[in-house]
Amino acid sequence: MALSYLAFLVVIPLVAICYDAFREGSQVFFSNIFRPSAWAALKLTLWTSAVMALINGVTGTLTAYVLVRYEFFGKSLLNTLVDLPFAIPSLVTGVMLVILYGPEGLLGEFFTGTLHWQILFAPPAIIVALLFINFPVVVRSVQPVLEELDYSQEEAAATLGASPWRTFRQVVLPSIRPAILSGMLLSFARALGEFGAVVIVAGNLPLLSQTAAVYVWGEIESENRLGASAMSVVLLVLSFTLVLVVDYLQRKRGGSHGPR
Template sequence: MRPRKTVRVLPGFGLTLGYTLLYLGLVVLMPLGALLAYSLSMSWGDFWATVSAPRVLAAFRLTFGASLAAALVNVAAGLLLAWVLVRYEFPGRKLADALVDLPFALPTAVAGIALAAVLAGNGWVGRWLEPLGLELAFKPAGIVVALIFIGLPFVVRTVQPVLQEAEKELEEAAACLGATRWQTFRHVIFPAIAPALVTGFALAFARAVGEYGSVIFIAGNMPMVSEIAPLIIIGKLEQYDTAGAAAVATVMLLISFAMLLAINALQAWGRRRKGEAA
């Protein structure tokens, strides 16, 4: 008896693989290749002089440092928010759930103007914070606040489905066996949501590194103080220094790729360890 042929919804492997590689090549690899080509048009000495300038290094430190801080804050805040939205019923829960997606839909320039209006010295919040010595507008701290705002949905929407699918019976069993709330969270809940948390962190970090519109309005854009790397790139393009802009962008690309690669390796190690434990 001849084995029955498997009926697939999509076309064959060769066609779908070819389309996938073509699409990725046109949308992802071609722009990155053009970026590297512009960078290679410079000599190594010019490239190093561009990316190692004190102003550029300060922008790198601020961009990646603020992005890392914002992503870490979003991991904790996003987990708490996702937990409340999934585990509790309260008036306005659906509205709160919808508001989480607002930074996705809101134009980044609008977000920047809104944050500046709130955090500036004469803003709704800034007028009360500045007398206490807490200045957020036109400072690195304001950049972190802006990046937290635009990155929070990535963590919430990554963790929320995992919490919804989690088996509450395991938590009840842990409680029946005498586990405390902290022990239940540490040994039952956290291992299940850890991969989603890492993914949310990676997405929030990647978005924060490349953010421009919501940051320039709140940063003040002062060189060596509150100037981000994307603004350096824009400035070089306005000066028709395409190669210099490509050099700065290449360093950002390499650092971001290295960090995402490390995060993916951490995720793979976590899955492997979880499989061995099972």
């Protein structure tokens, strides 16, 4: 019963889209991918997602560390706030960023007016939107591992003379590295298909600021379903592979826990 439900809900649509993408042969599939506007959209998506994942890896880890290791006023509030991006509809995120970075916005005036640095309707806005939406991913991936990590290891390092930074690097980081990596990969995978916030802030100029997801939407709108299917399959394969890698990383982490 459960299996047939799964088949109906997941497997059949997956088969359908792959069948559709290759319906007119692999040559057509590849020409649909390597068309300049498609290829540019794919490249833009990959690099903005990668930059986001790198920044997110650092800030997410630091946030998780602060939330686990330090006691301060407002900690539980901050802990709740971390999940907020999950709760905000991504379209709303897009609108917020337009307000903030628009020509009359608080930050827009500063960046564009003072620094002459175009944020909105350009790749930086895509990165900012992706950062906002995926902020909780790394935090929530690292936090439980840090909580489980025995604090006395850090105390032991301190008694041996290690500075807090050295302790973090040599004692804490090796233990949480797989969690950081899987958080980064997961946020990367989520970013590949992000649509709602991106379509509002990116400007969506083909070849310049159109991401793969927005490209798919454009193809559907202009009734070029094969182009949409081809790009969709690429995104699908990428995301699926990443989820498998993350799964493998987490399994490995679970398995290497020896007796304490």
